[in-house]
Amino acid sequence: MKRTGSFKLSTTxxxxxxxxxxxxxxxxxxxxxxxxxxxxxxxxxxxxxxxVYYRVREAFPALGSQMVCQxxxxxxxxxxxxxARDGIAKDQPVPAITFTPASVTFDxxxxxxxxxxxxxxxxxxxxxxxFACGPRQKTLLAAxxxxxxxxxxxxxxxxxxxxxxxxNPAPLPGSLALGLDVGENNLAAxxxxxxxxxxxxxxxxxxxxxxxxRLQSNGSRASKxxxxxxxxxxxxxxxxxxxxxxxxxxxxxxxxxxxxxxxxDLTHIRAHIQAGIxxxxxxxxxAFRQFQDFVQYKAEAAGLKVECVDPAYTxxxxxxxxxxxxxxxHRFACSCGNLAHSDVNASRNIAxxxxxxxxxxxxxxRPEFAHGVRPRAVESSFL
Ligand SMILES: [Zn+2]
Numbered sequence: 560m561k562r563t564g565s566f567k568l569s570t571t572x573x574x575x576x577x578x579x580x581x582x583x584x585x586x587x588x589x590x591x592x593x594x595x596x597x598x599x600x601x602x603x604x605x606x607x608x609x610x611v612y613y614r615v616r617e618a619f620p621a622l623g624s625q626m627v628c629q630x631x632x633x634x635x636x637x638x639x640x641x642x643a644r645d646g647i648a649k650d651q652p653v654p655a656i657t658f659t660p661a662s663v664t665f666d667x668x669x670x671x672x673x674x675x676x677x678x679x680x681x682x683x684x685x686x687x688x689x690f691a692c693g694p695r696q697k698t699l700l701a702a703x704x705x706x707x708x709x710x711x712x713x714x715x716x717x718x719x720x721x722x723x724x725x726x727n728p729a730p731l732p733g734s735l736a737l738g739l740d741v742g743e744n745n746l747a748a749x750x751x752x753x754x755x756x757x758x759x760x761x762x763x764x765x766x767x768x769x770x771x772x773r774l775q776s777n778g779s780r781a782s783k784x785x786x787x788x789x790x791x792x793x794x795x796x797x798x799x800x801x802x803x804x805x806x807x808x809x810x811x812x813x814x815x816x817x818x819x820x821x822x823x824d825l826t827h828i829r830a831h832i833q834a835g836i837x838x839x840x841x842x843x844x845x846a847f848r849q850f851q852d853f854v855q856y857k858a859e860a861a862g863l864k865v866e867c868v869d870p871a872y873t874x875x876x877x878x879x880x881x882x883x884x885x886x887x888x889h890r891f892a893c894s895c896g897n898l899a900h901s902d903v904n905a906s907r908n909i910a911x912x913x914x915x916x917x918x919x920x921x922x923x924x925r926p927e928f929a930h931g932v933r934p935r936a937v938e939s940s941f942l
Contacts (some may be wrong), residue, residue: 560727561706561903564699566690568677568717574749577681578710578717581626582660584682588619588630589637589658597653602638607631621682629664649798662711670708670719672700677719679710690719699723736819737812738865738910739875740873740902741847745889746804748902750878750910751815755804797846805853809861820858821909822851823870868912878907 562590570578592611601607615627622630637656638647647653669680676687692700703723711718714840738750747755771790774782811818855865877884877893884904891901899907 560725561722562699562703562725563720563722564696564703566677566692566696566719566721568719569689569691570717574681574686577683577686578663578679578712579660580683581622581681582663582710582712584619584622585626585630585633585663586658586660587617588622588627589634591618592631592634593655593657594685596634596638597613597655600647600653602635602642604632604635607635623680623682625664625666625668626680629666629669631662635656662709665708665710665719667705672705679719688717696703699725702726716833719823730864731813731818731862733816733818735817736821736910737808737815737817738906738908739808739820739822740906740909741822741850742902742905746800746850746902748813748906749808749811750903750906751811752900752903753811754900754902755807796941798849801846801850801853805850805857809857809863812858812863813861817863819864819866820854821866821868822854823873823909824867868909870909873905873908873912874901876908878904878911 565818566575581695592607592615595611596602596607599610601610611631615630616622619627621938634656637658638653641647641654641656650843654838665679671678673687675692676689678685678687690696700723703725706722706724708722709720711720736750740748742748745754745756771786771852774786809820858865874891876887877895878899879889879897880893880895882893884891884897886901886904889901891897891899893905897904915936
């Protein structure tokens with residue numbers, strides 16, 4: 560599993576200056592490539608490399624060969640995630656991405672760890688820089704294998720965010736699986752009947768959106784600044800809620816003795832949420848993705864196996880008899896007598912569906928929840 564450690568660097572003013580120059584050159588090189596990506600509709604790393612490498616090398620001699628490779632990598636990655644997030648339509652021009660000098664990517668050819676210092680590439684040669692090392696950083700250095708890194712500047716201080724490859728924790732025994740449904744009406748529901756409502760989250764976002772609309776219609780420079788501050792605040796808030804809820808879900812999986820956590824493949828989630836634009840603007844896709852990432856991250860660290868299943872039919876299928884039921888808002892009803900919270904029903908299907916493809920796994924369907932449970936009784940007032 561991968562974990563990132565943030566190392567605060569003890570830079571001299573000269574080193575700080577060299578990093579600033581590097582960051583500027585790096586982002587300029589990235590921006591230089593964008594036009595080629597757009598014209599050739601090319602974001603495959605290897606193809607882009609062939610397309611731009613010599614040109615960029617010539618234009619930015621101080622960057623050196625390895626840094627230019629890193630820049631190509633960065634641009635290709637940025638377009639890949641843009642494509643995964645918003646899609647790039649075949650008949651539409653490729654959107655421009657603007658790179659800022661906020662961070663520089665390093666790999667084993669451009670940095671190394673030498674005892675209690677990093678040796679980092681700069682346009683004026685390698686430089687050795689010390690770093691602060693807390694308990695987390697010490698553990699990572701001792702147990703993990705350092706991989707790629709990002710040099711960033713936050714409020715005038717330079718950090719190296721280093722990704723480590725760590726051995727996976729021993730898998731938990733047993734065959735019990737907890738199903739997790741990520742919804743729109745509720746943030747999440749688990750197959751043992753717990754519902755995590757995003758009520759507070761949604762209310763807050765409504766407030767943010769109202770404020771944002773007011774500022775957007777204003778259009779002045781001050782209101783644009785304010786807008787930026789608000790969206791940062793909003794992001795941090797969603798992040799906080801996602802952290803808390805994912806933590807609670809993993810704790811629950813451990814509590815019931817599950818060894819597997821199963822959820823839907825969220826790359827498809829937009830397709831099966833049928834909602835008006837007003838609802839859709841509330842929780843953007845990144846919030847779902849972040850939530851799933853957090854769940855996966857925490858689950859794997861706890862030794863849970865994480866599986867993603869095809870979300871098709873998880874919401875209309877009855878988790879008791881397998882027939883087609885009726886879903887009206889947060890109620891699910893089936894002619895077999897199953898009456899459940901619709902998200903809980905979906906999460907049970909998620910647990911069940913994968914069992915069909917790998918029969919060794921079990922389903923968390925506690926008998927008291929299997930038939931006609933009153934949804935209200937199991938709702939959690941987590942938020
Ligand atoms: Zn049924």
